Amino acid sequence: MNKTKCIIFDLDGTIGNTLPLCIAAFKKAIEPLAGRVLSDKEIIATFGPSEEGTVRALIPAQYERGIEDYLRHYRDMHAMCSAPFEGMTEVLDYAKDRNVRLALVTGKGWRSTEMTLDIFDIRSYFDVIETGSPLGPRKVQGIRSVLSQLGITPEESLYVGDAPSDIEASREAGVPVVSAAWAETADPELLRSFQPDRLFLTIEDFKQYMEQAVQ
Known part of the structure; x- marks a missing residue:
């Protein structure tokens, strides 16, 4: 070796253990803008690109708002994984x-x-x-x-x-x-x-x- x-x-x-935090923040940011509930599986399926790619895949028409909301919730909810x-x-x-x-x-x-x-x-x-x-x-x-x-x-x-x-x-x-x-x-x-x-x-x-x- x-x-x-x-x-x-x-x-x-x-x-x-930040994946649950990411998923929770995506739901909190995207669901109100998308007008529907997202499953964990649906969110995880968009992973590969950064979070900007996830937001673009799920709510392309509200991309800028989605990114800023995600980052705000991600920071505010980070006590989930401190x-x-x-x-x-x-x-x-x-x-x-x-x-x-x-x-x-x-x-x-x-x-x-x-x-x-x-x-x-x-x-x-x-x-x-x-x-x-x-x-x-x-x-x-x-x-x-x-x-x-x-x-x-x-x-x-x-x-x-x-x-x-x-x-x-x-x-x-x-x-x-x-x-x-x-x-x-x-x-x-x-x-x-x-x-x-x-x-x-x-x-x-x-x-x-x-x-x-x-x-």
Whole structure:
């Protein structure tokens, strides 16, 4: 195993349990403008682009209002998830203490990403932050940008994410991938079917693996 010099994290469902918050904020913002009730499944089906893409898909005629309402509700409701998953800050501390470079590649838009990083008080851990695009998924480009900026090879890095799309993006970028299955929103069996390099059900198990990978 190559020594891991860089760990790239997803945000929602990986660092914190923010997916329920996202869905709740979308419902609160979009349902009044759409004049109907939205299911969780309908909202999740639009994920890939940033939240701007979700709003454009569901209420294109009221795009600007929808975005601003979403961000306002996202911030106001963030008490639903006021801290990272238990043990995650210790993971970040351990990596930083051993000079492992940390990066964030998320599909979230930059404004909601900044809100969450500030509320979690973890922004300073990350050397590079790549956020999503309203035009469509860009995790492959985000991962490649991180490696380019930090001067690290794909084999020396690791992506940690909770979705099948994270596995696919990592494979395309040539980066080893760990599936984070510790969130209530994760589907471990579905993730296993995509054959990640490793899958962990708890942050503690991931931390033990990481301690070996960064030696």
